[in-house]
Amino acid sequence: MVKPRVIIITSGALVLIGIMITAYQSQITSENLSNQQNTLGVGVHMIITKELDPYKNPNGVYSIQVTDIKPDDNIKATVIEPSGTLVSTRSVTKGTVQETFKIVSFGNYTLQIENLGKRDVQVLGIIGYYPEGIELADITGFIFLVIGLSGLAISIMYLIKSRGKP
Secondary structure, three states, X not given: OOOHHHHHHHHHHHHHHHHHHHHHHHHHHHHOEEEEEEEXXXXXXXXXXXXXXXOOOOEEEEEEEEEOOOOOOOEEEEEEOOOOOEEEEEEEOOOEEEEEEEOOOOEEXXXXXXXXXXXXXXXXXXXXXXXXXXXXXXXXXXXXXXHHHHHHHHHHHHHHHXXXXX
């Protein structure tokens, strides 16, 4: 019969491994992105740039999050490639917007966010590589966490049950 302490130690190790995999996946994702958060006044814009290489990853992504967006807010997002060509232009009408784009040439891609509305708004803008291949790490980390936490719960219940017997 397996002792509860062995199960607790093994389960704890699985939980730690799951946490490390999740942290690594998060680090890989965030180091491939540039972000900036500002309060944009009326008529003000902010610019976020990121050097992107189509040979490293051909897919780019940008995201805009506006805190407490109102129906009469007028936020405009524009992505410009290194040559100055517009890649995407979009009005932000909901709290969070995310879109992908093709990286066609090496250089600095620019995300420009403009406040064309009538009040100041809090905006978070992100541009960078679209994360690829992180699904496996994401699923693996989740599985390790679930198995480890389940093992901890089972072993603790067993310990409680066995302590009640004379």
